[in-house]
Amino acid sequence: MLACLVVAMSLALWLVGRVVSDRVYEAQFLAWVPTWAVLLPAAAACGALPLARAGRWRQNAQGRRTRTAGGRVWLGIAVLLYAGLASALLWSHLVEFRLLNALSRGGGDAPRLRIVHWNMEAFSTLNWRGDFAGVFPEPPPDVIFLTSFARQQHIERALAQLGREYTLIHRGGFTVASVLPMRDATVLSIPVPGTSGATPAMQRRFARVRGIVEEWYNRLGERIGLERREFRRDENAGVLAVTIDARSVLGRELRVRFIDVPSDPMASRWENALAMAQGMRSAGLEPADIVLGDTNTPRGGASLELLAPGMHHAYEDAGSGPMPTWPRASPLLHIDQVFLSPSLRALRYRVIMSPSSDHLIQYAEIGVR
Numbered sequence: 001m002l003a004c005l006v007v008a009m010s011l012a013l014w015l016v017g018r019v020v021s022d023r024v025y026e027a028q029f030l031a032w033v034p035t036w037a038v039l040l041p042a043a044a045a046c047g048a049l050p051l052a053r054a055g056r057w058r059q060n061a062q063g064r065r066t067r068t069a070g071g072r073v074w075l076g077i078a079v080l081l082y083a084g085l086a087s088a089l090l091w092s093h094l095v096e097f098r099l100l101n102a103l104s105r106g107g108g109d110a111p112r113l114r115i116v117h118w119n120m121e122a123f124s125t126l127n128w129r130g131d132f133a134g135v136f137p138e139p140p141p142d143v144i145f146l147t148s149f150a151r152q153q154h155i156e157r158a159l160a161q162l163g164r165e166y167t168l169i170h171r172g173g174f175t176v177a178s179v180l181p182m183r184d185a186t187v188l189s190i191p192v193p194g195t196s197g198a199t200p201a202m203q204r205r206f207a208r209v210r211g212i213v214e215e216w217y218n219r220l221g222e223r224i225g226l227e228r229r230e231f232r233r234d235e236n237a238g239v240l241a242v243t244i245d246a247r248s249v250l251g252r253e254l255r256v257r258f259i260d261v262p263s264d265p266m267a268s269r270w271e272n273a274l275a276m277a278q279g280m281r282s283a284g285l286e287p288a289d290i291v292l293g294d295t296n297t298p299r300g301g302a303s304l305e306l307l308a309p310g311m312h313h314a315y316e317d318a319g320s321g322p323m324p325t326w327p328r329a330s331p332l333l334h335i336d337q338v339f340l341s342p343s344l345r346a347l348r349y350r351v352i353m354s355p356s357s358d359h360l361i362q363y364a365e366i367g368v369r
Helices: 002-023 025-031 035-046 049-054 069-096 099-103 152-160 200-223 269-282 314-318
Strands: 057-059 065-067 113-119 143-147 167-171 174-178 182-190 237-246 252-260 290-294 336-340 344-352 361-368
Touching: 002 025, 002 035, 002 069, 002 269, 025 269, 035 069, 069 099, 113 252, 113 290, 113 336, 143 290, 152 167, 152 174, 167 182, 167 237, 174 182, 174 237, 174 252, 182 269, 237 269, 314 336, 314 344, 314 361, 336 344, 336 361
Parallel strands: 113 143, 252 290
Antiparallel strands: 057 065, 113 361, 143 174, 167 174, 182 237, 237 252, 290 336, 344 361
């Protein structure tokens, strides 16, 4: 009976997380739990117990075998639990994991813009002297988006190994390298509330939980040689808005918003996204064709709709299966995103293991509808 209660409660909490999402602060943590982390233990815990108990029979006065009252109750429980598990599995495979996209041919010979996004800043990149040889798929991407404070000359040297002529925009922790012309680059630093509205008692609780998450994160990071870090509470959100002249590839210009959302695990994603959306409106930014970056919110979070209104994820067009982007030592969550306007579509979308940092690399091929 206990196992069945655990299964039912797990499914109920999973459903709350998916429906309410991060619109409500407490529910955001439920929304972050990967579906497989709920469904696999639920199926194992449920096992055959309800069906086994539903198999209780007795012999009536006429010598016929009939199911006992308890057996009928357990049969009903079994039907409900397995129907719930089957529905959740069907939803996760067809909607969340887009398994049917695996049948796509990738747009054939349609014109496409090849882009990559990589958050490199989870390790100290100020004096980084790595290279990009063999990191990105061939042919080398047309536009590369890097969250990095690495010195510009080091990035230029790494880009030279790709064999293409890139122009760089390098501002405020954002780097955009493009073989296509760029213009109107603007960088915003937007204050977000984080946990500033919490009471002193809540701040102390947050500090304890934040410390636990930091210790878990740093233990994982040490396995792959990352430096220890803290999740700061006073970070601003960052935005780099730029227009890319993609007329030679897609027949149009593209307005891009390259974003970086603070990583404090205790901050309200909804409140932070509201502040960022308001900041971008106040700055007079035009509606974007592409919004991408490290959102520190798992794909599917309701708050992402505030950052990319009316847009869809590149994964919806061309992704398939679980594609977590963080942490690299043991990927669990898809927190790096590429959103496209309705006039664009992703012909390919994949996540690539990175040689350093704790984020994986996003790769997308973008075409027009």
